[in-house]
Structures are given as structure tokens and as C-alpha cells.
Amino acid sequence: MKARVEKIGIVLALKTEKLEKAQKAFQSAGKMGDTSVAVQSLAKLADIYLDYSKAVKGMTLPADVPEADQKAFQAEIEQIVLPMEEKGIEALNQAIESAKKAALLDGMAGRLQEKMDAVNMKSGGAPAIEVEAPPRMGPTFERRSVGLWTGGLK
Amino acid sequence: MKMQSLNKQTAVLTLVAMSAVSGFVGCASSPEKVKYDPQAAERARPFLEGHHAVDLRLPVGRAVLCADPKAEGTWKDWVAAATACAQKEDWAQLERMGMEISKREVNSPWGAYFLGVAAAGKGDLTRAYWMLDLSEKKAGGPMALVRYERARLMEREQGPAASASEVAKEMKEAIRLDPELLPALSWLAQVYHRDRMLSEAEGYYRQVLDLKGDHWPSLTGLAEVAIEKSNADEAVGLLSKAVTLRPEVAETRVRLAHVYENLKKDQAKSLETLRELKVAVEKGRAKSKTADLVSSLSQKIRTLEQALKAVPAEQAKGREPAQKKGG
Numbered sequence: 001m002k003a004r005v006e007k008i009g010i011v012l013a014l015k016t017e018k019l020e021k022a023q024k025a026f027q028s029a030g031k032m033g034d035t036s037v038a039v040q041s042l043a044k045l046a047d048i049y050l051d052y053s054k055a056v057k058g059m060t061l062p063a064d065v066p067e068a069d070q071k072a073f074q075a076e077i078e079q080i081v082l083p084m085e086e087k088g089i090e091a092l093n094q095a096i097e098s099a100k101k102a103a104l105l106d107g108m109a110g111r112l113q114e115k116m117d118a119v120n121m122k123s124g125g126a127p128a129i130e131v132e133a134p135p136r137m138g139p140t141f142e143r144r145s146v147g148l149w150t151g152g153l154k
Numbered sequence: 155m156k157m158q159s160l161n162k163q164t165a166v167l168t169l170v171a172m173s174a175v176s177g178f179v180g181c182a183s184s185p186e187k188v189k190y191d192p193q194a195a196e197r198a199r200p201f202l203e204g205h206h207a208v209d210l211r212l213p214v215g216r217a218v219l220c221a222d223p224k225a226e227g228t229w230k231d232w233v234a235a236a237t238a239c240a241q242k243e244d245w246a247q248l249e250r251m252g253m254e255i256s257k258r259e260v261n262s263p264w265g266a267y268f269l270g271v272a273a274a275g276k277g278d279l280t281r282a283y284w285m286l287d288l289s290e291k292k293a294g295g296p297m298a299l300v301r302y303e304r305a306r307l308m309e310r311e312q313g314p315a316a317s318a319s320e321v322a323k324e325m326k327e328a329i330r331l332d333p334e335l336l337p338a339l340s341w342l343a344q345v346y347h348r349d350r351m352l353s354e355a356e357g358y359y360r361q362v363l364d365l366k367g368d369h370w371p372s373l374t375g376l377a378e379v380a381i382e383k384s385n386a387d388e389a390v391g392l393l394s395k396a397v398t399l400r401p402e403v404a405e406t407r408v409r410l411a412h413v414y415e416n417l418k419k420d421q422a423k424s425l426e427t428l429r430e431l432k433v434a435v436e437k438g439r440a441k442s443k444t445a446d447l448v449s450s451l452s453q454k455i456r457t458l459e460q461a462l463k464a465v466p467a468e469q470a471k472g473r474e475p476a477q478k479k480g481g
Contacts, residue, residue, distance in 0.1 A: 036317065100351055105318040109349035125412055126378055127405060129348040131318075132371065134306045134325075134341045136271075137207040138237040139264065139299055141230055 008059060012080075015052060022048045035102040042095035043112055049088030050119065053081045092116050107131075195294025197261040201229070207299050207335055210241040220244050222254075229259045236268045245275035252285075263293040267300060274307050282307055298332035301325075305338070318345050336365055343375055352379050370399050374406060381409070386417035404442035407431040408451075415458070421465075425458040 023045065030041035061073050092112060099109035110129065220239035223231035232255050239248035249272035256265025270285030286300045293300075305324035312321070322345060325338045343358030359376040362369050377392035393410040400406065407427055415424035432451055434440035442448050 096350075100349060103319055103322075103349075103351070105322055105345050105349055106316060107348050109351070113350045125408070126381065127409075129344060129375070129378070131341065131344040131348055134302070134309065134337050136210045136240060136306070137299060137302055137335075137337065138210045138240050138271075139205045139233060139267075140208045140237065141204050141233070 005061065005065070008061070011059070012056065015055060019048060019052050035098070036104060036106075039095050039099045039102065039104065039108060042091050042098060043108070046088045046091035046095060046112075046115075049084050049091060053084040053088060056084070057081050089116070089119060092119070190291070190293075190295045192294060194261070194292060198263055198293045201259065201262040201264060202293060202297070207302065207332060208237075209337060210237070220247055222251075229255065229262060229264075232258065233264050236264070240268070240271050240275075243275060245272045248272040248275065261292065263289040263297065263300075265289075266292055267297075267303075270300075271303065274303070279307055279311060296327065296331055298328045298335055301328035301331065302335060302338055333361075334365055336362055336369070339365070340369065340372060343372060347375055347379065350382075352382055355379055368395075368399055370396055373399070374409075377409065381413060381417065384417060386413055389413045389417065401434065402440050404431060404435060404440045404447060407434075407440070408442075408447060411454075421458055421462055425455065425462060428455050428458065 026041040026045045026048070030038045030045075032038070056077060059077065061070055065073070092115060096109050096112045096116065099112065218234045218238045220235060220242045223235050227235075232251060236248055236251040236255065239245075239251055248268055252265050252268035252270075252272055254265075255262060255268060259265065266285045266289035270282045270289060273279070273285055274282035283304065286304055290297055290300050301324050305321045305328060308324065309318065309321045312318075322342060325342050328335050328338045329342075339358050339362045343355050343362060346352075346358065347355035356376065356379045359372045359379065362372040363376065366372075373392050373396040377389045377396065380386075380389035380392060390410065390413055393406055393413065396403075396406045397410060408431065411424040411427040411431070414420045414427060428451060431440060432455060435442075435448055435451070
């Protein structure tokens with residue numbers, strides 16, 4: 001049993017180490033000066049924080065560990081997970097705001113907002129916004145009549 | 155004989171076009187760099203007066219064929235015939251017409267414009283941008299239709315996932331030149347809405363609806379903005395109108411029921427809306443894009459029915475002391 005508990009410690013240390021490496025990489029990419037890259041870096045940063053919290057939250061002790069220890073373990077896990085979740089939401093929020101501010105209009109802000117809504121368990125059942133390809137237009141010299149083609153020219 | 159002279163004309167026009175646009179030939183050139191000739195504007199004025207843009211998806215009211223007009227036909231007849239070719243997507247014929255208009259009316263921007271549209275139709279975007287730039291040079295200034303067409307080409311070239319900021323710039327310029335260019339307004343509304351830039355989206359949706367109150371995509375789009383802003387009354391009004399216009403779209407009624415239930419807190423009205431939808435689906439008068447929407451309909455109706463049954467029971471409990479008092 002002791003060995004299995006120690007394994008959890010090792011896994012946690014490995015995950016934290018990898019998180020730090022990825023965090024540094026995305027932070028450097030975010031400072032490269034390209035708005036699009038900065039937005040994507042913030043979004044990825046949010047992803048790794050949220051994935052980390054989800055993975056850590058999912059860690060369980062073996063069933064034969066005494067209940068008191070189980071509770072203490074869960075309390076410890078919560079201590080690690082909550083700030084990470086907050087960081088994830090903060091990074092996601094920053095990514096959304098940056099995308100909107102830069103007016104990239106590539107759909108990224110909308111996709112990130114959907115992710116944020118999912119994290120906040122906010123589901124209004126709103127349909128995805130589809131952008132229709134602009135139709136072909138042509139010139140006419142007839143009187144303007146919106147929505148109705150008035151035929152050829154005189 | 156006629157075709158031979160046309161081929162010569164092609165060569166001449168190509169050379170003229172090349173010299174006219176030298177310096178910014180290629181894809182999506184920057185029209186901001188173009189210095190327009192005021193004399194060209196003066197010469198082009200008669201060809202531009204009174205024109206506006208029409209949506210080529212809509213059916214032709216008066217039959218204009220994609221064919222050479224009669225011998226006594228005016229340049230307007232040629233433009234009408236070329237427009238019919240663009241609608242028919244007959245690019246070879248359109249190119250021929252563009253050449254003919256360029257030959258007949260040297261000062262008109264329409265020849266180059268149609269040559270640009272034909273090139274785009276054939277997939278030659280470099281030539282398309284080039285010809286569209288030439289048409290503005292001939293017009294002596296920017297043209298709404300040209301800016302719109304450029305935006306369309308850029309959007310097509312980049313794909314929907316790319317940043318639409320440059321396309322949006324062109325669309326905005328097109329609207330500045332023609333504030334009634336409905337598809338440009340609608341496109342901008344949707345692009346801003348997709349990125350949840352609600353104020354901008356709302357502004358464009360409203361402009362579309364001011365022009366065309368029954369524009370369905372803008373009614374449902376603006377309704378979603380109203381839902382996001384918790385503006386229940388406006389959402390109900392817009393969705394009700396959308397349901398009247400297209401009763402076959404199940405999703406609109408589901409959204410209306412959602413607004414009644416969650417924003418207006420009117421479960422009875424929500425239930426009524428869903429029941430109406432269920433009947434419409436059963437009779438084949440409405441359908442959904444997704445199968446799970448229809449299957450979840452009965453479950454949702456049952457939940458609302460149970461919730462509404464519970465309310466009178468609660469109310470009856472509340473009335474007990476008063477009845478006892480009275481009795």
C-alpha cells in the first residue's frame with residue numbers, strides 16, 4: 001500500500017514538472033509579439049491548467065487506505081486543484097479578451113467562450129453561430145427593391 | 155471574324171490593364187495605394203449613376219438572357235446580359251461580354267468589373283483582383299460592388315477559419331459606399347456574433363432588419379444577442395416573427411420555449427410552445443437538423459407538465475388557512 005501511495009507522489013511530481021515546462025513555453029510564445037500566437041498561447045495555457053486540475057482531481061488512493069487519510073488526501077488535492085482551476089479560468093478569460101480586442105474575427109473568441117461556458121457549466125443551448133458565405137452580387141440600374149430581384153435593365 | 159477581333163482586343167486590354175495597375179499586381183492588392191484620377195470619375199459618372207447591387211441568388215423577375223443583346227442594345231442592355239451570365243455562372247460567356255463592354259465603352263468600369271468576376275469564377279484570383287482594381291481606376295474611385303467582390307474573394311481564398319479582419323475591412327468599405335448592401339451587413343453581423351462581440355453584431359443585425367424586417371438569419375441572430383443580454387421581451391418578439399416566417403425550423407421554437415421558461419419564467423407558455431412544436435413535428439410541418447432535439451422534446455414536455463402540476467398543489471396548500479378562516 002505504501003508503494004502505491006508513493007507512486008501517487010511520483011506521478012504528481014512528474015505532472016507538476018511537465019506543467020511548469022509547458023507553462024514556460026507558452027508564456028514565451030505569448031511574448032513573441034504576434035497577437036494571434038499570444039491568444040493561442042493563452043488558450044493553451046488555460047488548457048494545461050484545466051487539464052492538470054482535472055487529472056489531479058481524478059487521482060484516488062487505494063480503497064484500503066483509512067477513511068481519515070482519504071479525507072486528508074482529498075483536502076490536499078483540493079488545495080492543489082482550486083488555484084490551478086482559477087489560473088485556468090483566468091488564462092481563458094484573458095485569451096477571450098485578447099482575441100476580442102485584436103478583432104481577429106477568426107472564430108477563436110467564440111470557441112474559447114464556449115469552452116468557458118462549459119467550465120462554468122453554463123449551458124443555454126445556444127446554437128452555434130454559422131457565418132454564411134457572402135452571396136454573389138451584381139449591378140442593376142432598376143429601382144432598388146431589397147430582397148427582390150427586379151429583373152434586367154431598361 | 156468577330157472572334158478574331160475579340161482576341162486582338164483581349165491582348166490590347168490585357169496590356170492596358172497591366173500598365174494601369176503596375177506596382178500592385180497580384181492577389182488582394184492594396185487599393186488604398188491607388189490614386190484615382192478625377193477626370194476618370196467624370197468620364198465614368200454616366201455609367202455609374204443610378205446603379206445598385208442585387209443578390210444574384212434571387213430569381214430573375216424579368217427575363218434577361220445571358221446572350222448578346224439586339225443590335226440596337228445600349229450599354230445597359232450589355233450590363234444586364236453580363237449580370238445574367240454571372241447569375242448563370244457562365245464564365246466563358248461573361249468574359250466575352252466583359253471584353254465587349256470594355257471595347258464598346260472604354261470609360262465604363264463595367265467591362266473590367268465583369269472580367270474580374272469571370273476570372274474569379276474560373277479560379278484565376280490574381281487576374282480577378284487585377285481586373286477589379288482596374289474597374290475602380292476606370293470609375294475614378296472606389297465602388298461598393300468591387301469592394302464587396304474583393305471581400306468575397308478574400309474570404310473564399312482564406313477559408314472560414316482564417317482571420318476575417320482584412321475581409322471585414324473591405325466589407326465595411328463596401329457598406330460605407332453603399333449603406334444598403336445587405337449581404338455585407340449580414341456577413342459582418344454573423345462574423346462579430348461568432349466571436350461574441352455582441353455590441354458590434356447587434357448594430358449590424360439592426361441595420362439589416364431596418365432594411366429588410368423579415369431577414370430570417372438576422373431575426374434569429376439578434377434574438378440570440380437579446381437572450382445573451384437577458385432581454386426577454388425583445389427575444390420573444392424576434393423569435394415569434396422568425397417562427398411565423400419559417401415554421402418548419404424546429405430549433406427556433408425550442409429557443410422560444412427556452413426564453414419563456416428561463417427568461418420570462420413562464421412555464422405554461424414554454425409548454426404551449428413545445429406542444430405546438432411536437433404537433434408540427436408529428437405532422438411533418440417542422441423538423442430539426444439533429445435527431446436528439448426531437449427525441450428530447452417529449453421528455454422536456456413531461457418535465458414541464460410535472461412542474462406545472464406541482465404549482466397548483468403548492469398554491470392550494472398556501473390557501474388552506476384562509477379557507478379555514480372563511481369557513
